[in-house]
Amino acid sequence: MSADDAGEHRRAGGAPAEHQVGATPPGGGRVPHGDQAARSWEFGRGDGRRKPRGGGKRDESVMVPDAEFQSYYGRAVLKAPVWTHDIAIYLFTGGLAAGSALVAAGADLTGAPTLRRNLRLTCLGALGASTFFLIKDLGRPERFHHMLRVAKPTSPMSVGTWVLSAFGGLAGAAAVTEAAPLLPRTGLLGLGRKVLPAAGSASGLAAAAVAPALATYTAVLFADTAVPSWHEVYRELPFMFAGSALASGAGAGMLLAPVTEAAPARRLALIGAAVELTAAHRLEEGHGLLSEPYTQGRPGKLLRAARALTLVGVAGAVAGGRSRIVSALGGAALLGGSIATRFGVFEGGVASAKDPKYTVVPQRERVDARGSAKEKRHSGIAVDEDSSAREG
Amino acid sequence: MVSENSLFGPLDPAPDAGYEDAPPRVGFFTDTSVCIGCKACEVACKEWNAVPDDGLNLLGFSYDNTGGLGADSWRAVHFIEQPYGVGNKSAPFASTPTGPSGTGPAFDVTAAGVRALPEQDRLGTGVETSHEVAEAARQASGAQPQFLGMPGAEPPGRGGGAESRTDFRWLMMSNVCKHCTHAACLDVCPTGSLFRTEFGTVVVQEDICNGCGYCVSACPYGVIDKREDDGRAWKCTLCYDRLGAGMTPACAKSCPTESIQFGELDELRERAQRRLEQLHGAGVSEARLYGNDPEDGVGGDGAFFLLLDDPEVYGLPPDPVVTTRDLPDMWRHAGAASAAMLAGVAVAFVSSFFGRRR
Numbered sequence A: 001m002s003a004d005d006a007g008e009h010r011r012a013g014g015a016p017a018e019h020q021v022g023a024t025p026p027g028g029g030r031v032p033h034g035d036q037a038a039r040s041w042e043f044g045r046g047d048g049r050r051k052p053r054g055g056g057k058r059d060e061s062v063m064v065p066d067a068e069f070q071s072y073y074g075r076a077v078l079k080a081p082v083w084t085h086d087i088a089i090y091l092f093t094g095g096l097a098a099g100s101a102l103v104a105a106g107a108d109l110t111g112a113p114t115l116r117r118n119l120r121l122t123c124l125g126a127l128g129a130s131t132f133f134l135i136k137d138l139g140r141p142e143r144f145h146h147m148l149r150v151a152k153p154t155s156p157m158s159v160g161t162w163v164l165s166a167f168g169g170l171a172g173a174a175a176v177t178e179a180a181p182l183l184p185r186t187g188l189l190g191l192g193r194k195v196l197p198a199a200g201s202a203s204g205l206a207a208a209a210v211a212p213a214l215a216t217y218t219a220v221l222f223a224d225t226a227v228p229s230w231h232e233v234y235r236e237l238p239f240m241f242a243g244s245a246l247a248s249g250a251g252a253g254m255l256l257a258p259v260t261e262a263a264p265a266r267r268l269a270l271i272g273a274a275v276e277l278t279a280a281h282r283l284e285e286g287h288g289l290l291s292e293p294y295t296q297g298r299p300g301k302l303l304r305a306a307r308a309l310t311l312v313g314v315a316g317a318v319a320g321g322r323s324r325i326v327s328a329l330g331g332a333a334l335l336g337g338s339i340a341t342r343f344g345v346f347e348g349g350v351a352s353a354k355d356p357k358y359t360v361v362p363q364r365e366r367v368d369a370r371g372s373a374k375e376k377r378h379s380g381i382a383v384d385e386d387s388s389a390r391e392g
Numbered sequence B: 001m002v003s004e005n006s007l008f009g010p011l012d013p014a015p016d017a018g019y020e021d022a023p024p025r026v027g028f029f030t031d032t033s034v035c036i037g038c039k040a041c042e043v044a045c046k047e048w049n050a051v052p053d054d055g056l057n058l059l060g061f062s063y064d065n066t067g068g069l070g071a072d073s074w075r076a077v078h079f080i081e082q083p084y085g086v087g088n089k090s091a092p093f094a095s096t097p098t099g100p101s102g103t104g105p106a107f108d109v110t111a112a113g114v115r116a117l118p119e120q121d122r123l124g125t126g127v128e129t130s131h132e133v134a135e136a137a138r139q140a141s142g143a144q145p146q147f148l149g150m151p152g153a154e155p156p157g158r159g160g161g162a163e164s165r166t167d168f169r170w171l172m173m174s175n176v177c178k179h180c181t182h183a184a185c186l187d188v189c190p191t192g193s194l195f196r197t198e199f200g201t202v203v204v205q206e207d208i209c210n211g212c213g214y215c216v217s218a219c220p221y222g223v224i225d226k227r228e229d230d231g232r233a234w235k236c237t238l239c240y241d242r243l244g245a246g247m248t249p250a251c252a253k254s255c256p257t258e259s260i261q262f263g264e265l266d267e268l269r270e271r272a273q274r275r276l277e278q279l280h281g282a283g284v285s286e287a288r289l290y291g292n293d294p295e296d297g298v299g300g301d302g303a304f305f306l307l308l309d310d311p312e313v314y315g316l317p318p319d320p321v322v323t324t325r326d327l328p329d330m331w332r333h334a335g336a337a338s339a340a341m342l343a344g345v346a347v348a349f350v351s352s353f354f355g356r357r358r
């Protein structure tokens, strides 16, 4: 915002421009959207409908038109999530665990032993990483078991803890049965060698039944917060995470199984990528101001990288039928895309919580739209409209 | 005791949480129109609750060097300096004078006051170069040297009459946890550490909290926060221990202007309504209540406010909604996405499945 604007604005607020009240930046300033670098502490009590000035030359690429809002020294209304990137990693590993359990179950049912074995083991590894990062992110890691003292449907984290525990037991058991071929052929352990595969199938299928809940509850976990850009997209987010989980599981399959066995994984990669990219598109385009954090800065870069990687993965899935290398590269790209997706969504939400714009503007619009007598703006608005009419 | 309004809408939270014979719900009514920004509430809260210090900060936000609520600030006084158009809007208070204090005679008085500098030199409180400044001011105003004694403690303009006030006003507000009827922090807490007390307030149990941080992201007011060196979440308890002993919370007890009023919520709501009418009657048309309405997005706050400007000017969200209002719909969408996952896997594997049978 230029000094000129500031002066003009101050007049609009009804205060004579020549009166400098003090060097201290006052609160209650309206700050223009999309102008954070030059955010100046404004006296103005303008009407929130700033008109284009200076011949109407405006940057058409700006998605959301300038508006103004009031804030307390530009400080965030919300507390930004205290979660670290551990949680973004967990989103990925949890999704990978779910996706690979599903692929492993499919492989089991269709008789693809390498795919089955490697994805069960992938699932186990992802599970271990998930648990590690979840506990590491706690402020009091030694108290992680306090999660298990209640089961609370209003807390997605509580639901997720139970889902993860159930899934962990089943998928872990399925993975352990892959050790059966290592057992001797005779004796008591030999009996285990015969029984274990059936037990592995049973628990693997049960794990696959729980897997979708593991992959999608994290979307509810994020959406069920006051973080503006997470909550706003609660309809798309479960699909985005579901698609991302499928794509990562399929990617692991393309990476870790021979091309003949990986055919279903390649098909699943296309399905997962389609779901993820569609949901991501709606996330980035469909929510006006609250989509903005997903398109700007680091979250924007991450989500663009995610799209590029996922498309590379799709190409690998299409062309991977003949070449193990192409298939593996495609799989790796899908995994990378899934990681970037999770980090992008994570950081986009954090950015939306840190900037009061994303909290105040939508809520103010809601209040103004309701126009209820209780919340009616005080009489200052009439003055502001008069003066902006003169200026405009 | 779960009712259809358990997630959203008007509700008496303590019975809903399962208390039988719960005492009446209590809360705070913070009337910012009489707040003088003395921060006695902040101090009393820290002392009583043994809240650790959070550093000595000069933030440059007027007199607010607390910087908002947090794990180590359960009361935080906000200061807003505003130009306030005289003639365009009502005076903050009809009986107080308005007009510039920084022009004309007021300048002369200030300049003359600076002439008490020899006295300052003697006391060692003088500022370098102030002699030159004072002399320039004296010559500019043409005033004769005259000792006026110590600067008065009256607000600017009081001595000079209504015409000598600036079009400037202070807003001060002591912020606090809202003890929401529908408290998102409590809804999402996975350990049961946050709980609803019999008084209808919301309290963290420090021996249960494992620092998962979910409540921090869930609170629509940005109140609760994780204490860095301790890992757990902390916030106002509405002095649960004092309530249990029939005492007033420390902040309300210490507030010298009764800006912070403690009591039964129903009674506070009536009192606030009367105060609002009184202010409107006195021409303070910008006065409005915030968080008092049981029909609002959080079912009404247990700690609500009388404000003199839009909530966002004070750093409050204009229209907070408890995030768990939409939780059933979120689970429905997650369910649909889960079904889509299973369908996707079925489609991907179906031809292999039948291919194997052949």
Ligand code: SF4
Binding pocket: B177, B178, B179, B180, B182, B183, B184, B185, B186, B202, B218, B219, B220, B221, B222, B223, B224, B235
């Ligand atoms: S949601 Fe925030 S304001 Fe409401 S009770 Fe919890 S911490 Fe307090």
Ligand code: SF4
Binding pocket: B185, B188, B189, B190, B191, B192, B193, B194, B204, B208, B209, B210, B211, B212, B213, B214, B215, B216, B232, B233
């Ligand atoms: S940080 Fe503590 S109080 Fe907050 S949700 Fe987690 S366990 Fe509950």
